Amino acid sequence: MNTIICGLQWGDEGKGKIVDYLTETADVVARGQGGNNAGHTVIANDTKYILHLVPSGILWEGKKCIIGNGVVMDPVGLCKEITNLEEAGIPVQPDKLLISDRAHVVLSYHRELDAAREAALGKNKIGTTKRGIGPTYADKANRNGLRLADMLCEATARELIGIRLAEANDTLAKHDLPTFTVDQVWEDVAPAIERLRPHVTNTIPALHKAWKDGKTILFEGAQGSFLDVDFGTYPFVTSSNTTAGGACTGSGLPPTAIERVVGVCKAYTTRVGSGPFITENDDISDYFHARGMEFGATTGRPRRCGWLDMVLIRYACMVNGVTDLAVTILDGLDERESLQVCVAYDIDGERHDFPPANRAAWDKAQPIYEELPGWQSDTTGARSWDDLPENAKAYLTRLGELAGAPVTYIGNGPEREQTIVVSK
Template sequence: MNTIICGLQWGDEGKGKIVDYLTESADLVARGQGGNNAGHTVLANGKKYILHLVPSGILWGDKTCIIGNGVVMDPVGLCKEITTLEEQGITITPELLLISDRAHVVLPYHRELDAAREAALGKNKIGTTKRGIGPTYADKANRIGLRLADFQDEETARELIDIRLQEANETLTRYGLPTFTTDQVLDEVRPAIARLMPHVTNVIPTLHKAWKENKTILFEGAQGSLLDIDFGTYPFLTSSNTTAGGACTGSGLPPTAIDRVIGVCKAYTTRVGSGPMPTENDELSAFFHALGMEFGATTGRARRCGWLDTVLLRMAVMVNGVTDLAVTIVDGLDERESLKICVAYDIDGERHEFPPATRSGWDKATPIYEELPGWQTDTTSARSWDDLPENAKAYLNRLSELVGAPVSFIGNGPEREQTIIV
């Protein structure tokens, strides 16, 4: 059974944990979009692993992991990540990690352009990680980007960088920032590219061969549906398709190969960076931060926290074609006396059960809540549905009813074994 795992909120839903848990029965694990602006934290074998570009399946040691064509790849960042994993005892060989030769490369000027444009937006900034992801995807769309295949011949890469730097340097000069020479760019990335080249290949035949041989492929989504370039809270989003469709276009495997879509959401809502968040609640944010929870794996930024928003989840379930829900960090609500679920928005006196497209609509969206009793019981030792408190079951059942998909997995702690299959 080939499965796409995607986030249903603004990222940070705990996808890495779910991917890691399901990888035991998988043969291949693939990433199809995003870059090292994403961060997946996995606790396994008594260790904490933070992954940005490498699929979580690498922690198992015997799975083929693929970075697909839809990913934008910072070669220096990826090499640092590989080194860190190897220092933690993880084996990474060209047989275990394959990188698409069609993946676009994040180059030093992309990071500078990202930071410059974010600074220029001032109070309207998007809240990017300033890692060059947006400018790299922009170059891809403008057909002026460089792919890994272009670095197989350095002279080809040099010619393409020469052309691209003419415009990039003009932009950097306009912002009063240092410019780049082609030699500077190549000198920075050359050692990393050389180290990665044994992993670089055409991954499409590998994926199709596995599909035809009835092997199990797991697609690991990065970020979340509400950051999708088409369906997210525009313009406060990322530059790729983070929904299930992006797994196909970002890997080369067709939709007909997909059997299941697991949508991952927290039992509440979080967001990092700018943009609308109707259910944001300062008291709930302070509650989680005081527990040492809800800080970004990539940037360390404190996440904005709020009550569960099923208006957003309802849309995300539809867009992704979710067949199963995985609800994580249910234990985060263990101490709460009562819980709120946003079931609709009030916008100018009208009830809306789906999110608005207009920016003014987001500004006016007021949550309409249902209140449910909390369970005030430690759930971290639960290993089955029956072990959960009745109020926790009622909360999860109401979530399922409101968004239109069944709860199939429950995360009640950070460890691999703290995952309940319903």
């Protein structure tokens, strides 16, 4: 089935592992949004890979990978990623990785503009990765961005860069940040553009041909639903649609081609960067950090950690049309004696089953918890539902009930084989 995989929290849910697991039965793996601000960690054949732009399907033989039009692509960063893969023995041929000629390009001044915006926000900063993602999407919306198709012709690229720099340099100078010349920007990116040229094409016909030929297409979402620019904890969000709909607009494949949406969440909740986090808990954060867990794959920053927030997941399942849940890092809770699950928010004495839009309401929200017993036993060796402790099964069953979607996949360790499929 053609499947979209999306995160149901604030990213870092373990989507890379689920994508890697489901890729075995896929023919095409596509990305439709985000940029190299996202990091997908996959462990295959005892080797750890961290992928930022390249779809996880690159680790499998015979799979076609597509970076769609909705992705904002840093050519220099992508070339580094390709080099790392090839040095690890993973070939990245032009017929294996296709890049949309409509994808917008992250350039050197976008990264500085990102830093300028964060500095201007002060204590209200978003907590971006400063990879230039937001400014590139802003240029796209303002209709003064550069797409890969523009970059393939040096004269066109230089002309468009010059037009954009007139405004960008003014902003950078006001923040005492470096300004750029057209030569600097072009010379920084030109070698990468030339290396990527054989991969650049109109990817939409390739996707439609795969669909019409009955091939299985897997859409690899980046980040999470609550970083979505429309549905997330605005303004502490990314600049794209990270929900299931973004896979269609970011690739050119219509919604009628999608047959399944797998929503991925951790067995608890984490967040990197600023913004509300109702179930954040210092004890849980210390617990994971002391074990060397929960540090960002892209930034290395320690993640904020807390109890499972089903208010978020319930809403994300609705927005994404989730048909199947994938719950990852169940083993992270193996040692806990009891578990708290947030089932609603209390805001000024009123119960809320869904997250608010009002910014002030987030500051007032208090979690309403339901307590469940822990299992205090090692789940990493489980290979089936029946192998799990009874309390772990009860926890997962309750999660599915509260989410309104069945738990189909369970991650109980980083390896591919540490994935339990629950039969329906």
